Amino acid sequence: MTGNTTHRFANTAVLAVQTADASQVISSDDFDERLRETYQRVGLRGGLLERLAGIRERRWWSEGTTFVDGAAMAGAKAISESGVDPARIGVMINTSVSRKHLEPSTAVAVHHELGLPRSCQNFDVTNACLGFINGMELAAAMLDSGMVDYALIVNGEDSRIVQERTIDQLNRPETVSRDVLAQFATLTLGSGAAAMVLGRADRHPEGHRLVGAVSRAGTEHHELCIGDNDMMRTDLKGLLDAGLALSEDLWADAAGEFDWAAGMDRYIIHQVSKVHTQAISDRFSIDPALVPTTFPTRGNLGPASVPFTLAAQQDTLADGDRVLLMGIGSGLNASCLEIAW
Helix, strand or coil, X not given: CCECCEEECCCEEEEEEEEEECCEEEEHHHHHHHCHHHHHHHCXXXXXXXXXXXXXXXXXXXXXXXXXXXXXXXHHHHHHHHCCCHHHXXXXXXXXXXXXCCCCCHHHHHHXXXXXXXXXXXXXXXXXXXXXXXXXXXXXXXXXXXXXXXEEEEEEECCHHHHHHHHHHHCCCCCCHHHHHHCHHHHHECCEEEEEEEEECCCCCCCEEEEEEEEEECHHHCCCEEECCCCEEECHHHHHHHHHHHHHHHHHHHCCCCCHHHCCCEEEECCCCHHHHHXXXXXXXXXXXXXXXXXXXHCECHXXXXXXXXXXXXXXXXXXXXEEEEEEECXXXXXXXXXXX
């Protein structure tokens, strides 16, 4: 079926996807050392982040650089690579989970840093780790309808504040082992940014066409992962099990419209951990060799992780390759989006 949460795109192509890397490398050993006394007191072994999640390190922005700066840097690189005149960009969608204020939107700050024209509509779209894929879908709808000529999707994430506050909280004398495990996912996060320029495929035959997408909601699970700038608490097993079940339903529903089960040339899976990546690959019989990973050195970049990983792969993709973007976001929501490279 088509329509609603299963649909095909008519005339949208990716013209450029770029990243901005945070400069400060923070190893999991650094976190282990800062939590050493807490681990000893509650009976946990160090090395959990690398042993269980497969995350050796992540990045933080340097002092004085914000996630807004990162989103703007990635956006500027994507615009430059695309060759698009910024004056012709009709919409800029910011998809960052990170935010400093409730209002105004983060989008206005990125729009200002990029010097985009007054004619460029801008707004935030937030949906946990699915925000960037949702932004692509919205931009494609605007492009397919002829509402805009070009769209820019940006994302910048900053894990530093919540991770520093989490470590401080876990080092309190009243902390017990279940507190460490409940906040474990916070320590897997990373900082970074990504951006993508989309345009009309009939005007850009060199672009990479968006083929179609499927999304499904399992909002009965909306309390499994709840976070703010001070803390994020996660039911790790519950989130994994519910996410896999929702993704399995999506995969089965998609089979009537798309032949994804026949095999893609690359699967860009949201970068959570090695446990999550292996579970998705096993559940859908995906060859791990076709699943590139960035989580070992960047951690979970939230909505930026899918475009960040895609950008790292683009030099290895050939014309005609089929690429599937796959994500699960807290709430729960799941999406898959195919690109014909």
